[in-house]
Amino acid sequence: MEVTYKVHRKDPENGGESSYSTYQVELPEDATVLDGLQKIRDEQDDTLAFRASCCQGSCGECAVRINYKAQFTCTTRIGDVTKKAPEILLDPVRNIPVIKDLVFDMDRFTWNKMAAMKPWMEPDDEFAPTENLVPESEMADVRKTMSCHACSLCDEGCAVLPVNFDFLGPAAMVKGYRFVMDPRETGAKMEARMKVVEQPQGLWDCVHCYEADGKCPRGLTPSSKIMEIRDVAFKEGIKHEKVGRHHASFINSVKQTGWLDERKLVMETEGMTNVTGLMKLLPTAVRALRRGKMPGRHEKRPGADQIKRILEKAEDSK
């Protein structure tokens, strides 16, 4: 069948403006989008730049946006695209500097962010003669998570990255998860690991929007994994100072009265001695007061004692 490809172009040696090239390609019905790209490069336009390696959906190299949806070119059938749209529109993935055509800056998009997770083990007994004894039940989830092939399709869908490119993003957090959950890292190593995961632009910069869950070709639910790391952080004691204060204040408020005292929460989060932090809040507070929007008196709820009892017991059961 004849298919129309419309491909994003950018030539860094000629001004670097974005534009599109259109190609007509004759392809078998069950060809992949990558097959077509290769054919175009071979027969029509050898200046076209795009990445691919394994050609079997296993290496993570060929992610682009196909008709606005980030996918692998090597696993997407042309028929599935042309069923829904007259042409195959290819763009680089979002949120990311483009180098040429469909080739984008993987270092900044993926590799540097993953490296920020200090993604390696430094076992004390690295050269022990035998392996760690670990039950299979504890290994299975880590192994599944490690099937992440660093394609960053999850990053492409992240809600934070478009406004904050320095956020480490879900792919890096999945890498973090793999270590947080690894039964072979405990004690001081775990402590250090949580510090890394909770670094600025890390765990606490995620808005837990669950956007990434549906994006992973390996079904790894990256957003939910971040929530699981948060649960671990709560248990281990939050290392991020401000967030730690915020959550402690939150829980305390609910313990004391059954519900949330927003005013106290704001003050305690900034830290009672954090003068600059408090000053920054002032304009908001003043405006809110003027509009009658400052939370009113905060009273203890009926049932608050039961709530406190439950929370304290749950905390003890760590």
Place this chain on the structure above:
Amino acid sequence: MKYAFYPGCVAKGGCPELYSAACKVAEKLDIELEEMSDVACTGAGCMPTQLSDPINARTFAKAEQMGLPIMTICSTCQGVFSQANHRLQDAEYREEINREYLAEEGLSYQGTTEVKHMLWVLFEDYGIEKLKALIERPLNGLRVSPFYGCFLRRPGNIMVPTKDVGARRGYLEDLTQILGAENVDISGKTKCCGFPILTANEEASLGMVAKHAGESSQKGADCMVTPCPLCHLNLDGNQPRAEGQTGEKIDLPIIHLPQLVGLALGFNTDEMQLGRHIVSTKAVNDKVDMLT
């Protein structure tokens, strides 16, 4: 038609206008609300599930005792509740929580409580035809951008669990039009408002406010409507600071869902307390007033 009403802390704290609008609208629609006053905050994702699941189980158990489904007016409450309820469908886990935490108070949760956001209630329980019949002031000419935020939509397997409720993905747009207003779509309508990272990364959080509200404003919307008071707090309360960050004026009123419904049902802008918002709602007031 009766619900155990869970307004959430924000509606009782920072956004009292949401609470009163929801109550007024419910009354007008003849939806009876029995407020749950002796239950805890949901945890709002600021507590580990280890703490929040027991207190939420307690809330569900209380509603079960009342024999009523729960209605929320906050997407965050709804999201946390739905996820907890999902976990509590596991009988073993539920029994453990009953035994460890609820038994002492003589409570036990059987897993039957339904929890629904007011937006879902309108479509799934109340009925759109009934609602239409009660519209006194179609909001003709009002240009509204629906903004879902995260928690009414995701995680999809929990918030939109079956095909039956697949239409949930479009309730807000549908409602806007049913109320007579014009739907001004923005690309980030199901994206995050930025509220959750206000503490950790204020700049990024404000960046999101500027992005969503800015796009809507550029597309000529009169206001944005949201089912979540936390979205409201960030999009409305922090809009001036977001403007400060980008240096671009936005000036977009952010309306709570029940307020929009209320205006169409004939309440005036004072009754819906639009004056309590940070960003002036004057443009909305003027248009609505013109509609008599």
Place this chain on the structure above:
Amino acid sequence: MPQYDVLVIGGGASGLRAAIAAKRAGASVAVLSKVHPLRTNSALSPGGLNAPLGNDDSAEKFAQDIRNAGDGLCDTEAVNILAADAAREVVWLERVGVPFNRNAEGRIDCRPLGSSSVSRAAYADDRTGHMVLHVLHEQFQREDIPCFAERFVTSLIQDGGVCTGAVALGHRSGQLETFGAGAVILATGGATQLYRPCTSAVGTTGDGLMLAHDLGVGLVDLEMVQFHPTVYSAARTALISEAALGAGAKLVNAAGDKLVNAGGLSRAQLAAEVHKAGQNGGGPVSLDLRPVDNLASRFPAAAEVVRLMAGIDITKDPVPVQPVAHRPMGGIEANAAGETSVAGLYAVGECAHNGLNGAGRLPGNTLTEAVVFGRRVGEAAAAHAKSAGAADAGGSQAAQDGERLAEITSGGTSGDTIGAVHRELGELMNANLGVSRTDAGLAEAQDKIRALRERHAALRVNNKSRIYNYALAGYIELGNLLKLAEATALAARGRAESRGAHLRSDHPEKDDSNWKAHTVVRSQDGSPKLDTRAVSA
């Protein structure tokens, strides 16, 4: 010019392991790779890596199995080293993070793979290579070794018979960059792109073999090419680990009858059986995975790749399979320490021939080979670099390469294309140098390869840029493949017997009196010459 003690070319499992070892031995190290390390072929291997970890296993048994599979062409030293070191390396991999599947005692579980006499393959679901590669990359980052990814090596630099560095085209910079080194390790992987279809990634084009060949290093046993017996292959390929057979999957013919008892057969024998059944008008052979317990959770990668590539659900339907070109046994002539005939030049992994694999590799040995020899070769190269000291790589090679690239990109060609020549080469190799070969077929192949080389020589690339110019890279890769094809056909034609993976229907018997020997192809006055060398006991 950047200068390192040890320069590793290749970021797959063997290259990363070598780099880590060299760094730990005190050398300054850098890695160059055409693609990012995590995108290499090493990520694709599902089955497992052999190590005698079980109570019923031993290094001796392991060595015996390797020799049996090698069918007379294994060199003893390499076999003994692998058998002795495998367990230690696999335990190290576990210690630094590979999430191996566990047995009931919480130890590394081993499963049956291929013709091994005991269950010996440590595995991580059916994503073993992926996990090993990712963990090696983690440790590689821990060592803080510079990684020059997306650098296409165009030449090695030789100075007075000593290798002193390499020249690479930076895809991103668009520049030819010279890297000086006290020792260079080739870990460039195989050349399976000689064939169509084949199981390997697009960059598996034998570049390293040709880089060494150009310096006069011999290429050994090129005719030995392993075909994988259980590969779905239509427009695309999807390899299913042979471990599935060990776990209860069945090979059935078109009539639905069980084809063979896979147990005990070498990979070559199994491939030949599948090939035969497919040829004899019996219709396509299928792999029925449904008898495997907990199929989807034990073979998630197979389920995924077959779903994506074939649109088949392995839990519901059998998968049509055929033998597909998979991995060469032959490669750059090297000893167990990776040394080649050129001082300072080392080779390891799939690109190297160190005598381990003989005429047939034991399935599950490649990954073990990559890590066991990766470590040794890394250490040997570090030691060499220390004693040799820094040599000056100079800039003349880069200038020469620059001229070559300019010539290649000196205008377009009409009619013929790189893709067309590559496709015809692949189909030719598959037909005439496939599972079964004849002298006439090989002679024909030689002629046709020559013609294809001429067509290639006449081709030009239109794209003059050096930035992400994949057409330019593809042209050079195809040139390497064609030269390698010529050498392979020469070796295959020479070996007038059947042994291991080399099946000659005109010489069906093994001929130990003449051919218990390695073939060696060397470049002489620009053309390949065939020689033989005795197997070392």
